Amino acid sequence: MKFGHFDDVNREYVIETPRTPYPWINYLGNTQFFSLISNTAGGYAFYTDARLRRLTRYRYNDVPLDNNGRYFFIKDGDAVWNPGWKPMRVELDSYECRHGFGYTKFSSSKNGLKADTLYMVPNGENAEIQRITLTNTSKAKKDVSLVSYVEWCLYNALDDTTNFQRNFSTGEVEIEGGAIYHKTEYRERRNHFSFYSVNAKPDGFDTDRETFLGLHNNYDSPDTVMAGKSQNSVADGWSPIASHRVNVSLAAGESKTFIFVLGYIEMEEAKKWAGENGCAPASKDLLQTNAKMRVINKEKAIALQKRFETPAQVEAAFEELKKFWDGLLSNFTLKTGDEKLDRMAVWNQYQCIVTYNFARSASYFESGIGRGIGFRDTSQDMLGVVHQIPTRARERLFDVASTQFEDGSAYHQFQPLTKRGNADVGSHFNDDPLWLVLGVGGYVRETGDVDFLKVDVPFDNSKTNKASLFEHLKRSFHYTVTHIGPHGLPLIGRADWNDCLNLNCFSTDPNDSFQTSTNKDGKNAESVMIAQMFVYVAPEYAAMCRKLGHEDEAKWAEAEAKKMADQICKTGWDGEWYIRAYDDFGKKIGSNECEDGKIFIESQGFGSMAQVGADKGFPIKALDSVKKHLDTKYGIVILDPPYKDYHIELGEVSSYPPGYKENAGIFCHNNPWVIIGEVKSGRPAQAWEYYKKIAPAYLEDISEIHRLEPYVYAQMVAGKAARRHGEAKNSWLTGTAAWNFVALSQWISGIRAEYDGLRVEPRLPAHVKNATITRMYRGCKYVIAVENKKPDGNIALTVTSGGVKVDGTLVAAGAKGATVELKAIVG
Ligand code: GLC
Ligand code: GLC
Numbered sequence: 001m002k003f004g005h006f007d008d009v010n011r012e013y014v015i016e017t018p019r020t021p022y023p024w025i026n027y028l029g030n031t032q033f034f035s036l037i038s039n040t041a042g043g044y045a046f047y048t049d050a051r052l053r054r055l056t057r058y059r060y061n062d063v064p065l066d067n068n069g070r071y072f073f074i075k076d077g078d079a080v081w082n083p084g085w086k087p088m089r090v091e092l093d094s095y096e097c098r099h100g101f102g103y104t105k106f107s108s109s110k111n112g113l114k115a116d117t118l119y120m121v122p123n124g125e126n127a128e129i130q131r132i133t134l135t136n137t138s139k140a141k142k143d144v145s146l147v148s149y150v151e152w153c154l155y156n157a158l159d160d161t162t163n164f165q166r167n168f169s170t171g172e173v174e175i176e177g178g179a180i181y182h183k184t185e186y187r188e189r190r191n192h193f194s195f196y197s198v199n200a201k202p203d204g205f206d207t208d209r210e211t212f213l214g215l216h217n218n219y220d221s222p223d224t225v226m227a228g229k230s231q232n233s234v235a236d237g238w239s240p241i242a243s244h245r246v247n248v249s250l251a252a253g254e255s256k257t258f259i260f261v262l263g264y265i266e267m268e269e270a271k272k273w274a275g276e277n278g279c280a281p282a283s284k285d286l287l288q289t290n291a292k293m294r295v296i297n298k299e300k301a302i303a304l305q306k307r308f309e310t311p312a313q314v315e316a317a318f319e320e321l322k323k324f325w326d327g328l329l330s331n332f333t334l335k336t337g338d339e340k341l342d343r344m345a346v347w348n349q350y351q352c353i354v355t356y357n358f359a360r361s362a363s364y365f366e367s368g369i370g371r372g373i374g375f376r377d378t379s380q381d382m383l384g385v386v387h388q389i390p391t392r393a394r395e396r397l398f399d400v401a402s403t404q405f406e407d408g409s410a411y412h413q414f415q416p417l418t419k420r421g422n423a424d425v426g427s428h429f430n431d432d433p434l435w436l437v438l439g440v441g442g443y444v445r446e447t448g449d450v451d452f453l454k455v456d457v458p459f460d461n462s463k464t465n466k467a468s469l470f471e472h473l474k475r476s477f478h479y480t481v482t483h484i485g486p487h488g489l490p491l492i493g494r495a496d497w498n499d500c501l502n503l504n505c506f507s508t509d510p511n512d513s514f515q516t517s518t519n520k521d522g523k524n525a526e527s528v529m530i531a532q533m534f535v536y537v538a539p540e541y542a543a544m545c546r547k548l549g550h551e552d553e554a555k556w557a558e559a560e561a562k563k564m565a566d567q568i569c570k571t572g573w574d575g576e577w578y579i580r581a582y583d584d585f586g587k588k589i590g591s592n593e594c595e596d597g598k599i600f601i602e603s604q605g606f607g608s609m610a611q612v613g614a615d616k617g618f619p620i621k622a623l624d625s626v627k628k629h630l631d632t633k634y635g636i637v638i639l640d641p642p643y644k645d646y647h648i649e650l651g652e653v654s655s656y657p658p659g660y661k662e663n664a665g666i667f668c669h670n671n672p673w674v675i676i677g678e679v680k681s682g683r684p685a686q687a688w689e690y691y692k693k694i695a696p697a698y699l700e701d702i703s704e705i706h707r708l709e710p711y712v713y714a715q716m717v718a719g720k721a722a723r724r725h726g727e728a729k730n731s732w733l734t735g736t737a738a739w740n741f742v743a744l745s746q747w748i749s750g751i752r753a754e755y756d757g758l759r760v761e762p763r764l765p766a767h768v769k770n771a772t773i774t775r776m777y778r779g780c781k782y783v784i785a786v787e788n789k790k791p792d793g794n795i796a797l798t799v800t801s802g803g804v805k806v807d808g809t810l811v812a813a814g815a816k817g818a819t820v821e822l823k824a825i826v827g
Helices: 163-169 209-213 223-227 299-307 311-329 339-358 374-386 390-401 432-447 450-454 469-479 528-547 551-571 601-609 616-627 671-680 683-693 696-706 736-748
Strands: 003-008 014-017 025-027 034-037 045-047 054-056 073-075 079-081 094-100 103-112 112-119 127-136 142-155 172-174 181-182 192-198 203-208 239-251 255-266 332-335 457-458 466-470 715-716 728-731 751-754 757-760 768-778 781-788 793-799 819-826
Touching: 003 696, 003 793, 025 094, 025 103, 025 339, 034 127, 045 255, 054 255, 112 311, 127 142, 127 239, 127 311, 142 192, 142 255, 163 255, 172 203, 181 239, 192 209, 192 239, 192 299, 203 209, 209 223, 209 239, 239 255, 255 299, 255 311, 311 339, 332 339, 332 728, 332 736, 339 374, 339 696, 339 736, 374 432, 374 683, 374 736, 390 432, 390 469, 432 450, 432 469, 432 528, 450 469, 450 528, 469 528, 469 551, 528 551, 528 601, 528 683, 601 616, 601 671, 616 671, 671 683, 671 736, 683 696, 683 736, 736 751, 751 768, 757 781
Parallel strands: 781 819
Antiparallel strands: 003 014, 014 094, 025 034, 034 045, 045 054, 054 142, 073 079, 073 142, 094 103, 103 112, 112 127, 127 255, 142 239, 172 181, 181 192, 192 255, 203 239, 332 768, 457 466, 715 728, 751 757, 768 781, 793 819
């Protein structure tokens, strides 16, 4: 069952009912100011850090679901309704929500009144702009009132939801003209404030939540809205809000547009206050919590309000935003005639950017309070965005590498605001160092920027202790070699990619975090997956060594990779598939000998991507075992059979109920490893079957089962052992985005940036007979016409125009600004 449709021309997902199976959300903002917005206008805004600079309140976990947002109330005679349906949930005559790239639009109507609303964060602005147009479609004149509403968060989101004894006394506001200013804690150490303004003289306002709602009401019947009269309340502690009332008179057929700005302003210490020496002259238009207190210097705020005073200014900013996204998305395009596949090529790239922007911090499943930026996570996210935003990728890689320790290991996470490693979340996830090599490799292959490897980068943010980025990569790579366990495989440390394989944790206390407690010396438990990653990463590392002229190091790395691969064949192979790990007692994990958890996806994925034991047919055997034991109609589960009991020697993986999360859920993140492994093993048809099963555009028709947005991936879908098999959780912020884009763009479309050119090896599905792929690579545009006769056949690549050299399937980098046309015949 569908709840909307794709508008491919405008690149929007059009939601046709507010009653989606779960809030279907979108993200606004690209650099510093961000908002989350659902299809009922729920969500919240923050500046840079969702924990430390939260601007508006949201209530996770509440009923009804998706509580609080930026709401407009319309009172038209006795009818009171919201254009986004919530919070009143009054039946609308029509409703439509369009989530586009960086903006969301609503169009709804009731009783001959139409409301069209646009929400966006313009490029380079610290503000959410809301443009609402009311149109009287009836035959008679209408007098209606429009009431806006946002609830301020007192900036520190964790404190805001816990420390009421303080917070209920600190709230302060100012009201002047059409703007309501939130100045809590501005009197002391904060040099920032927020505001919510309208480009009209309001006919009333409220800034105190209890007055606005009535203490015993819910959001579906605010006293002041129902009564048709604002109280002009001035907040004094408790819960400050911002609400404007605009009375609008509309002749039959007439439209009026209003612009609301939710802005964030930072001030230099010396300029925080208005007037001479910070003493403002008395203004009769100004109201504030305490009339004796100093007044905010509003210069910057007013300048921001003036930039969005007219509909023409908003329209221009909206056009800019669209142009910005057109630019980002033009670096890779895919046209196959399969509309779902073509959509995935577009939407998957959008999700990659959003995931890159937020890491794992703020979604409807991540509270924005718990997590910083993951070392491993962000290094992977890089793989999905580097062709779109190479400069920003470079900056982030620098930040990540700056948190690395001298011995090559790393903090597992760092804070976006401070960029420092977060010791509370621990370190020594022994796969972390290798992801840095992959991330940097991806960047250098894309850009050819070898000089980046020579840049000095701190260890653990030290001002003095630095070494070249290449040296960081060297320590990463050597870290694996110097941390080997009893079976000749890498020690796992706290865990590897699977955060829940906590083989040194041995916890019996429910108050322990699996992620940070350790009760073993870490000298026994080993990871086959890290061994395979090492083999996979080695060619990348060796290539970078050679770019810098370190031939000996390159040879050494290749020899080590060969040794590691041999070792995996000896102690990491179970007969039909790759083993997953060895526990602290030296017992196998992910082996036919085990009662539960006999086979894991990660080692089959990485083993086949790295082609470990290819001469013995291991990759194909392992992939056949995936098909036999892990495949389901909704995707590949992470392991089988699920753990029935808690295993102290395994940790969190066995803590989840069967079929969920790391205990046999369909972890969409590592499905693409199998997809890539299948392509590399010469079986594109099987790769395609797996791709289709989890790609959201292909799941649109079963939205009532899947439940989450049909335009983005979720981290997890309930596995076959779960009662709710097929139901997704944790959409948007997941490494799934980047890895599926790698699978789609590099292996199914077959376009890969290499160190010395662009590889063109399309392995498209059989039903796609002809396709056009465009790819910007180092400033040159490649237009590739694909004729797909036999997807696993030989590839003949020729240049039709543009005159660059082709060597087999490798095309040389063309001149900047040039266009190169290629023809690829497959089969
Ligand atoms: C989550 C984490 C990621 C981890 C995965 C598997 O998605 O963000 O770092 O690899 O779970 O545990
Ligand atoms: C839990 C989750 C896992 C995540 C980790 C770190 O272990 O199951 O997916 O990676 O927390 O936040």
